[in-house]
Amino acid sequence: MTTTTIAGQAVDRNDEGFFEHPEQWTEDVAVEIAKEEGIDELTPEHWQVIHFMRKEYVEKGTGPTVRVLGKTSGVSVKELYQLFPKGPAKVAAKIAGIPKPRGCI
Amino acid sequence: MPIEKVCIIVSKGSLEGIYPGLIMANGARAEGIEANLFFTFFGLDAIHKKRMEHIKVATVGNPGMHMATLVGALPGMSGIATHMMNKKMDDFDIPPIPEFLEMISDTGCGIYACLASVDLFGLAKEDFVDYLDGIITVGEMYDLADGGEIIFT
Numbered sequence: 001m002t003t004t005t006i007a008g009q010a011v012d013r014n015d016e017g018f019f020e021h022p023e024q025w026t027e028d029v030a031v032e033i034a035k036e037e038g039i040d041e042l043t044p045e046h047w048q049v050i051h052f053m054r055k056e057y058v059e060k061g062t063g064p065t066v067r068v069l070g071k072t073s074g075v076s077v078k079e080l081y082q083l084f085p086k087g088p089a090k091v092a093a094k095i096a097g098i099p100k101p102r103g104c105i
Numbered sequence: 106m107p108i109e110k111v112c113i114i115v116s117k118g119s120l121e122g123i124y125p126g127l128i129m130a131n132g133a134r135a136e137g138i139e140a141n142l143f144f145t146f147f148g149l150d151a152i153h154k155k156r157m158e159h160i161k162v163a164t165v166g167n168p169g170m171h172m173a174t175l176v177g178a179l180p181g182m183s184g185i186a187t188h189m190m191n192k193k194m195d196d197f198d199i200p201p202i203p204e205f206l207e208m209i210s211d212t213g214c215g216i217y218a219c220l221a222s223v224d225l226f227g228l229a230k231e232d233f234v235d236y237l238d239g240i241i242t243v244g245e246m247y248d249l250a251d252g253g254e255i256i257f258t
Contacts, residue, residue, distance in 0.1 A: 066135050067208060077211040087137035104132060105199055
């Protein structure tokens with residue numbers, strides 16, 4: 001685990017870069033982490049997915065997989081990969097400050 | 106070194122022969138790994154517009170079924186086993202093959218058919234799903250797989 005200060009906020013993240021404490025997340029932090037992931041600007045569609053990820057995590061205790069995102073977030077699988085080319089569920093979870101989703105499908 | 110690219114070959118046409126390749130391809134894309142699926146021999150059924158709807162579990166010659174071979178050979182047994190398996194997978198929210206493959210294509214995974222098998226079975230482009238990326242030779246498959254891992258299933 002490493003603690004870094006991002007956008008004025010102390011953030012604990014694991015070796016893969018996922019949050020240990022989702023409550024340390026802020027929107028300003030998300031903007032900076034998106035840049036680390038090669039996404040220079042978060043569009044309204046990005047935010048829609050990010051907020052959906054957090055909502056799912058709070059309700060279910062785990063982030064959704066790509067398939068669940070495609071079915072329920074209002075953004076199609078194709079668009080999800082345009083928004084997050086390096087893996088929508090994984091990268092969006094990182095930016096949304098929640099643990100890595102563990103589903104296989 | 107993390108894996109950055111995979112080419113998954115699906116050579117079998119049974120339900121248990123097809124799903125592992127699809128799950129690995131989908132999982133690769135979820136991790137941001139570049140992926141291509143190459144369907145050969147009976148694996149072609151997985152991308153055959155009509156046959157993909159009727160993929161069955163092998164009840165004969167499949168010790169994993171824990172069923173006597175003669176029982177497995179009874180008429181309708183494969184259909185019953187397939188029905189039970191599909192029900193179970195539905196409970197775990199594993200999508201049926203047609204839906205799953207289309208989603209995998211949407212994730213940006215390449216979907217290819219083996220030219221030699223297509224010719225052997227007397228099939229044509231029209232027999233396959235619309236999102237098929239191409240019917241290619243084994244040489245072209247190696248070109249596609251260049252720099253990545255090849256997984257044979």
